[in-house]
Amino acid sequence: MKRLFAGTLKEAVIILVLGVAVGLAVNFVRKDGLGIIAEADEFRVRTNAEFVTTEDAWRLFEEGKAFLIDARDPASFRRERIEGALNASPTQAGVDSLAWIAPANPYVIVYASEASQRQAGVLADKLLDAGFKKVRVLLDGIEGWKKAGHPVEGASG
């Protein structure tokens, strides 16, 4: 029994070493290989749009100056969203679906969840490219909005 366990462990270690070696070797030769150690800001949201704090977003929303756009997937949007928000995917079709907002030219505040903030960044950049002027990304996502006690709606609420 002990021998069987030791044998199994030995096999696992061999596969582990092989996996590490192949993974590192392939990463080294491929053009889109990653740095072995991720840089400090590697996973932060990158966007040309400015960020807006939850409180500033709330103020603009209350004054009727802001449209809130949810950049998450439709299932998450249906489950829970900021009250009055519209859903649009970070694609060209998603941007086109929002074209009617542009003439009014209010602030467009894009949000996602903390864990999917990148989608908000991508959609915000596409909106800027499409000619929207006052595009902002909600800094703390829907979680920050809820934490501040601002209204949300959806199937789970």
Place this chain on the structure above:
Amino acid sequence: MLVKILSNKYTLLALRLVLGGVFIYASVYKIAEPAEFARSIYNYRMMPEATINLMAIVMPWLELISGILIIIGPFVRGSALLIGLMLLVFVIAISSAIARGLDISCGCFKVGEGGRIVGLETLIEDILMLIAVFVILAFGGRSFSIRRS
């Protein structure tokens, strides 16, 4: 009776084929899109950022190699153990994400936009596969492999 079924060589072969198939399939997108997979790992907010790329570089290859070896042998038991450890990590990560209410892609198969969202379904799948691993480890994978393990 149950032990007899579970220790049957065809049952064990079927479990190996399913586990191997799932892990080979799961590795393909991750190998093709390492940056997207790294982001999926990051989204769980469980690992220090500096270690995420290394995981994204190595884990898909471990999945692929273990997936192949658990089907064809040699090292059926060793691959089963490694697959079991990976599944254990996935179960902990998914449970933690569900508990924290994260709306994130699970990073299980297709990574990035359009991937499956973490939820009970993904958790149950991983637990079922973990049970399959225990069966293989308990009853061995001697039959239908290139070399006995």
